[in-house]
Amino acid sequence: MRKLVTDDEHQRHAVPGHHQQAGDVTFSQVARLELDDLLDQLLVRVRDVQGAQGRLRGLLRAFLAVARADSLDTVLQHVVEAARELVDARYAALGVISRGHLARFVHTGMDAETVAAVGHLPDGKGLLGLLVEHPQTLRLANIAEHRASTGFPDHHPPMRSFLGVPIQIGGRIFGNLYLTDKQDAAQFTDDDEQLVQALATAAGAAIENATLLSESRRRHTWQTTMVEVSTQLLAGTDTDEVLKQLVHHARQTLGGVAASVSVPTDDPGRLRVAVTEGDLDQPLSGALVPKAGSAGGAAIIAGKMIIIDDPLTDLRATADCPIGPIGETIAVPLIGADTSVNGALTVSRAPDTEPFDQLDKDLITAVAAHAGLALHLSRVRADAERLHLLDDRERIGDDLRHTVIQRLFRHGLELQSAVSRSKEQTTRATVQIQIDEIDAIIHDIRATVFALGNAEPTADDPPAGQDAGTAP
Numbered sequence: 001m002r003k004l005v006t007d008d009e010h011q012r013h014a015v016p017g018h019h020q021q022a023g024d025v026t027f028s029q030v031a032r033l034e035l036d037d038l039l040d041q042l043l044v045r046v047r048d049v050q051g052a053q054g055r056l057r058g059l060l061r062a063f064l065a066v067a068r069a070d071s072l073d074t075v076l077q078h079v080v081e082a083a084r085e086l087v088d089a090r091y092a093a094l095g096v097i098s099r100g101h102l103a104r105f106v107h108t109g110m111d112a113e114t115v116a117a118v119g120h121l122p123d124g125k126g127l128l129g130l131l132v133e134h135p136q137t138l139r140l141a142n143i144a145e146h147r148a149s150t151g152f153p154d155h156h157p158p159m160r161s162f163l164g165v166p167i168q169i170g171g172r173i174f175g176n177l178y179l180t181d182k183q184d185a186a187q188f189t190d191d192d193e194q195l196v197q198a199l200a201t202a203a204g205a206a207i208e209n210a211t212l213l214s215e216s217r218r219r220h221t222w223q224t225t226m227v228e229v230s231t232q233l234l235a236g237t238d239t240d241e242v243l244k245q246l247v248h249h250a251r252q253t254l255g256g257v258a259a260s261v262s263v264p265t266d267d268p269g270r271l272r273v274a275v276t277e278g279d280l281d282q283p284l285s286g287a288l289v290p291k292a293g294s295a296g297g298a299a300i301i302a303g304k305m306i307i308i309d310d311p312l313t314d315l316r317a318t319a320d321c322p323i324g325p326i327g328e329t330i331a332v333p334l335i336g337a338d339t340s341v342n343g344a345l346t347v348s349r350a351p352d353t354e355p356f357d358q359l360d361k362d363l364i365t366a367v368a369a370h371a372g373l374a375l376h377l378s379r380v381r382a383d384a385e386r387l388h389l390l391d392d393r394e395r396i397g398d399d400l401r402h403t404v405i406q407r408l409f410r411h412g413l414e415l416q417s418a419v420s421r422s423k424e425q426t427t428r429a430t431v432q433i434q435i436d437e438i439d440a441i442i443h444d445i446r447a448t449v450f451a452l453g454n455a456e457p458t459a460d461d462p463p464a465g466q467d468a469g470t471a472p
Helices: 007-012 027-068 073-086 112-118 125-135 190-234 237-251 295-302 358-421 425-451
Strands: 088-097 103-107 136-142 164-168 172-182 258-264 270-278 287-289 306-308 330-333 341-348
Touching: 027 425, 073 088, 073 103, 073 164, 073 172, 073 190, 103 125, 125 164, 125 287, 164 190, 190 237, 190 341, 190 358, 237 258, 237 270, 237 341, 237 358, 258 295, 258 306, 270 295, 270 341, 287 295, 295 341, 330 358, 341 358, 358 425
Parallel strands: none
Antiparallel strands: 088 103, 088 172, 136 164, 164 172, 258 270, 258 341, 270 287, 306 330, 330 341
């Protein structure tokens, strides 16, 4: 076996007078070259590891930012900002899908002036529409080269590279993350794609938690509203004042721009707009509207909750539609325990906003049923109080008629008898004045009894001027 010698040994055994020719490479030079290559490779690996660690730290920061949010709006905004920072994109957005369409679009990267110049958010056409219909991860070097691309609207900033990743919640597609214009690079990388997919998974869990928390808060708000409405109605608070609170809570909880309550009138074909709030014109409050042609009337006629997509064109709602743009409208009848209709609650959202979800429908239906029952009980209580008042008036009238009047009548007869026995003219005149005063008192009492709701005096009752038997 050949023995390797070191550079020192080679020098010791070198032949005197023999000189190394130019171009010959010693073992030490080869070793140094290999060592340099290894060091270069090691440095590259170190930089790769540092880059990977930096991305992992960035992903961890993104997870923490998303997890700390406690409301859905905050979560969505944090997801967009974290995704943009994570892959160094110039623009980022999150499109929320509802009923197969973009129902909401949260974005970052554009300044307010650019957003105002563009004028409106995407409506789910072109490339974004493709991802709405077919949710999938999509990475492009140039948006314009994709067959589904339809270009950008006027004043929209140019965008080239693209990365789209769907967000899933419980097996359903909640929306898509859109990232455009990778900075300092021609396109997004495979690592970028994997990082955004990981973020989308965390975002799905955070969105689900925020949604559950939001639903819990909304349910608590509605429960509080129902307790307040019921308590105040049964306590005798003015009905219109209580309905104002109901309308206010309904508009706030359902995110509406307008809300109202319409109640029946003596005319079966008309309703009275008892309370309004929001974009509804104030003159509409207290106005009479036809039942056929108003959202509340349509709900009353149907006997159940109805949804009107466009109140401005739907003939069921044009009569009570406010001046100004409104979007989807929900109306539900307020039905009492005896199936009688006590009114209708109506809430409208702004155009181009999310439609009412199932929780909205469940909550407003439950509150309307509770409010309808409370209104029914309030009316029953009011009727009972009126009956009690009538009974009291009747009892008072009977007491006045059969006790007080009779006593005064006997007293007048006694005075009349005393007058007939008296010989003194002065005494007779004085007593006669008292008899006339008793007569007047009896007349006033009978007028009071009549005002309390008793029947008019019958033919059996003597005339007011002859109760004491003194007037001819």
